[in-house]
Structure formats: C-alpha cells, structure tokens
Amino acid sequence: MDDDLPPDVVALARALRDLFAGLCVSTRRYAARRAYDSSTVSRYLSGRRLPPWEFILNLLHDVGEARGSTPTTAAVDMLRTLHTAALESGSSPAHRTQLLERELAEADREARSAATRERWLEDTLQDREHRIRDLEMRNRELEARLAAAEANARLNEEIRELKEELARVRALHQQAEERCEQLERLLAETEETGLLPEPLTSDFRTPDFRPEADVHNNVVAAPGAPPLNTVYQFGHVNGSVTMITDTWQVDxxxxxxxxxxxxxxxxxxxxxxxxxxxxxxxxxxxxxxxxxxxxxxxxxxxxxxxxxxxxxxxxxxxxxxxxxxxxxxxxxxxxxxxxxxxxxxxxxxxxxxxxxxxxxxxxxxxxxxxxxxxxxxxxxxxxxxxxxxxxxxxxxxxxxxxxxxxxxxxxxxxxxxxxxxxxxxxxxx
The missing domain is CATH 2.40.10.120 (Thrombin, subunit H)
Incomplete structure (x- = not known):
C-alpha cells in the first residue's frame, strides 16, 4: 500500500485483505465470479480506491458462504465503522457521495421495513376489529335468546297460574249455579205447599273439597272427594272481606x-x-x-x-x-x-x-x-x-x-x- 494513504483508509484496506484471504481465490477469479473488473478489485484491496458499501457486504457474505457460516452483527458493524471513517477522511466529492448513498440506502431499508410493519399492523388491526364485531353480534344474539327464554318462562308460569285460577273459578261458578238451582227448587216448593223447607244442613258445606283439573283442564273432583255439586264453605275475616277457606294453604x-x-x-x-x-x-x-x-x-x-x-x-x-x-x-x-x-x-x-x-x-x-x-x-x-x-x-x-x-x-x-x-x-x- 502507498505510504501517503490516510490511516483510516489503510485500516479499511487491511480489514478487506484479511477478509478476502478467507476466500482462497485470486482477485481475477473473484472479479469474474462477481462480474467486477479485476483491476478495480485490486485497487479496493490496496487502498488506492474506496469500495462502495455493497462490495464490502458481498465480500463478507461470500467469505461466510465459503466458511459455512453467517456473518455476525459485530463483524458487519466493525466493517461499517471502518468504511465510514475511511469515507470521512477523504476529501474527494466521490467519497462524500458514497457516504450519502450508503445513508440513503440504509434510510430506504428502514422505510421499507417500517412500511412492511405498518401494513402488518393495519391488517392485524382490521382482523381484530372484525373479530370484535363478530363477538358483539354473537353476544347480542345470545342476549336476545336469553331474554326470549326468560320471557317465555315467565309467560309459561303465568299461563300455569292462570289455568289453575281458571279451574278454581270454574268450579266455584258451577257450585254457585247448582246452589241457585237448589234454592229455586226450595222456593218453588215453599210457594206451592206454603210450608217452610228443612234448614240447610252441613251437607252443603264440605271444607275438605278442592277442585282439580285433568289434562284437558276440565275441572274434576279429587279422588274420594264429594261430587261437584257440593257447596263450598265460606268464611269471613274482619267482617267485610269474604274468602273461600277451602282454597287457602297459608298458615x-x-x-x-x-x-x-x-x-x-x-x-x-x-x-x-x-x-x-x-x-x-x-x-x-x-x-x-x-x-x-x-x-x-x-x-x-x-x-x-x-x-x-x-x-x-x-x-x-x-x-x-x-x-x-x-x-x-x-x-x-x-x-x-x-x-x-x-x-x-x-x-x-x-x-x-x-x-x-x-x-x-x-x-x-x-x-x-x-x-x-x-x-x-x-x-x-x-x-x-x-x-x-x-x-x-x-x-x-x-x-x-x-x-x-x-x-x-x-x-x-x-x-x-x-x-x-x-x-x-x-x-x-
């Protein structure tokens, strides 16, 4: 190497020579492999000309391939530092241009990486938003089904209670109608004979009878109970409110x-x-x-x-x-x-x-x-x-x-x- 080369250029040239030695090939053969000019490769290795960063990266990967390994991050950073120092020590506009081109390439790489990351984040965000909307729709459907089930249960319970009440009232209605018929017959007999009928006995008051309903909701008598023409017993609480004592279970x-x-x-x-x-x-x-x-x-x-x-x-x-x-x-x-x-x-x-x-x-x-x-x-x-x-x-x-x-x-x-x-x-x- 020439004695008048700046120290930073000499350091870069020596590092490239050591790296090139790992290929175990001549500069002419390497130039043919990479489609370089052999004299240009010789100038790069002697320090008489500063190589572009692309040449250094290619050489680094070629040596790694020959050794069956991958360049480490430390090796890449070391060569980048030497290349930067060599470019900055030169006064040639070409050196400054190379430095700017390398910075532009790195900035472009970072921009492309950021763009790729941005597209991935946008796609992921859109996917998550779609999933949230799907879950919200499923949740609303489940809530609607649950509300419908609860409303259906309430209606079924009300229907059951109303059927029971209807059966009870039907039985009371039938008993009242039969009672009216009995009283009408007694009244007709009294008018014909002029004699008072026998007093109504306890036969008309059966406190143990409770009407039940069959599968068709028709009122029938409970097993062993008196027939349906039996009259309910009536009771009073505090005078003016009348209750049917037979239907009450409250203590x-x-x-x-x-x-x-x-x-x-x-x-x-x-x-x-x-x-x-x-x-x-x-x-x-x-x-x-x-x-x-x-x-x-x-x-x-x-x-x-x-x-x-x-x-x-x-x-x-x-x-x-x-x-x-x-x-x-x-x-x-x-x-x-x-x-x-x-x-x-x-x-x-x-x-x-x-x-x-x-x-x-x-x-x-x-x-x-x-x-x-x-x-x-x-x-x-x-x-x-x-x-x-x-x-x-x-x-x-x-x-x-x-x-x-x-x-x-x-x-x-x-x-x-x-x-x-x-x-x-x-x-x-």
Whole structure:
C-alpha cells in the first residue's frame, strides 16, 4: 500500500485483505465470479480506491458462504465503522457521495421495513376489529335468546297460574249455579205447599273439597272427594272481606311469626317489618312523611308478642323505599323457610297478620293491578300497617305494605321483586 494513504483508509484496506484471504481465490477469479473488473478489485484491496458499501457486504457474505457460516452483527458493524471513517477522511466529492448513498440506502431499508410493519399492523388491526364485531353480534344474539327464554318462562308460569285460577273459578261458578238451582227448587216448593223447607244442613258445606283439573283442564273432583255439586264453605275475616277457606294453604300463625312490630325510643308503635332471618328485619320506608323522619321517629327496637330486641339500620334506599335492620341479638326463626311470589296476578288475595296502632290485626287484601313498580291493592287497611308483609293463599311472601288510604280502603305494596335491589340481604333465585 502507498505510504501517503490516510490511516483510516489503510485500516479499511487491511480489514478487506484479511477478509478476502478467507476466500482462497485470486482477485481475477473473484472479479469474474462477481462480474467486477479485476483491476478495480485490486485497487479496493490496496487502498488506492474506496469500495462502495455493497462490495464490502458481498465480500463478507461470500467469505461466510465459503466458511459455512453467517456473518455476525459485530463483524458487519466493525466493517461499517471502518468504511465510514475511511469515507470521512477523504476529501474527494466521490467519497462524500458514497457516504450519502450508503445513508440513503440504509434510510430506504428502514422505510421499507417500517412500511412492511405498518401494513402488518393495519391488517392485524382490521382482523381484530372484525373479530370484535363478530363477538358483539354473537353476544347480542345470545342476549336476545336469553331474554326470549326468560320471557317465555315467565309467560309459561303465568299461563300455569292462570289455568289453575281458571279451574278454581270454574268450579266455584258451577257450585254457585247448582246452589241457585237448589234454592229455586226450595222456593218453588215453599210457594206451592206454603210450608217452610228443612234448614240447610252441613251437607252443603264440605271444607275438605278442592277442585282439580285433568289434562284437558276440565275441572274434576279429587279422588274420594264429594261430587261437584257440593257447596263450598265460606268464611269471613274482619267482617267485610269474604274468602273461600277451602282454597287457602297459608298458615296465619306463620305469617304472624314473621311479621314484627317496630317501636321508637319511647316504645311507641312505628310500623311493621318482615323477619327475613334470625337477625334481619326488612321494612318499607314510607319516606319524608313516614315514621323514619327525625331522631324521635327512628326505629329503636323490634318484636312480636314473644320477644322484643333493639335494632340498628344497616341499609336504606330511596327507591324502592326499603330499609334493612339488624337485630341486636338473634331470635327464634320459624323452621319453615320463606317462599316468594314474584309475579302476583290481579284478582289474587293476600293475607296480612301484623300490628296496627291498636294492636294485633289481620285482614285480606285484593290485588287490583300494578302502578309502575308497585302493586295496587284494596281491603281493610287500618292505621299502622306500614311495612307489614303480605302473603298469598299459597303461603308465599308477595310484598310489603308501603302506603294506603284509610277512607278509600286502598293502598300500595312493594312487590317481592323490589327486595332484590338490596345488597345486605339476598333472595334465593
């Protein structure tokens, strides 16, 4: 190599010579292999001319192929550093042009790599968006099917209840018609003979008879029961409300045992509540005009005819207007667990056996319909029944008395479904 070459050029030329030696071929043969000019290759290796970066990369890969290996990143970086230093040490415009061309090639490589990555990310993003839309559509379909299944179950339950009620009413209608025919015959005989008939005996009152329905929903008599022309026994609760005692399964003593009375700090009557378990009472909170207003109006204790213990509010809601009270100590809870009627139909009768201002009081309420989320009912409401639990004829909790009009004998009940909004108690599914 010439003595006047810059040190950086000499370092690059020596590195290329060492690398070329690994090929074990002449410059002429290598030039023919790569379609180079042999004299140009000799100038590159002697340092008299700076090679382009492409020549260095080709030589590096050719040596790796001859040795059966792949160039390492460290070797590539080392040669790139030597080539850059050699180009920067030269004053020729050609050297500067090579340096810029190499930088342009690297920038182009990075741009193409970024473009490839960009296209991959766009395709991946589009694929994920399609998958999300598919999942959302499937989710909506599942929700629609679930809602349809729930609505179908509710309708089937209502149909079953309505069929049972229709069978019962048909039986009552038939009994009433037959009773009218009997009375008409007796009246005709009395008019013809002028004699009074024998008094009606207990043969017309059979409290154990309950109508049943066959597979076609026709009313038939239960096995061993009297024929269908038997007249029902009628009973009365508190005078003006008439009930058919034979169709009722609810136990008034059980209703009374889970209906607790609430007292203020002075032992005065505040209202009623439901004994949900041995330590919890749930009551309807009537709002600003009710018994929860002011320090003297807070419920301080709860009890029945058998016990009375202090209570502490642990949860309150504005709407549905409910309050949960925790008993200071557990009390005896009936062995029979609570049952719940979620969808009472109009025409149902409910039993209340709780406390009024004057003491223990029981009455029947007739479900008239719904007003929003509340049940409308009519019956012998009296002062002090707020919060009293109301049970269906089958013995299931149907709602809590929330408000009423004494003059019009009508009121509003919170249905059992409202209790599901509470967080401190949980109703069974």
């Amino acid at each position: 008034e003593e059980y209703v009374a045992s889970v209906s607790v009375r609430l007292y203020d700090a002075h032992g005065q009557h505040l209202g009623n509540g439901l004994l949900f378990d041995a330590e919890t009472v749930i009551t309807a909170d009537p709002g600003p005009n009710g018994f929860w207003l002011g320090p003297q109006g807070r419920a301080m204790s709860a009890g029945t005819d058998e016990w009375k213990v202090p209570v502490e509010p642990i949860e309150a809601q504005a709407f549905p207007p409910l309050k949960v009270l925790r008993l200071a100590e557990p009390v005896a809870f009936p062995d029979r667990s609570l049952a719940f009627e979620q969808r009472p139909t109009p025409g149902r009768q409910l039993l209340v056996s709780a406390h009024a201002m004057q003491g223990r009081y029981s009455c029947l309420l007739d479900v008239k319909g719904r007003s929003g989320d509340l049940l409308r009912a009519s019956g012998e409401f009296v002062d002090g029944l707020v919060g009293a639990p109301a049970f269906s004829s089958a013995g299931a909790l149907t709602g809590l008395v929330m408000d009423y009009s004494l003059a019009e004998e009508r009121g509003l009940l919170l249905p059992v479904a409202a209790l599901r909004t509470l967080t401190t108690v949980k109703l069974p599914d």
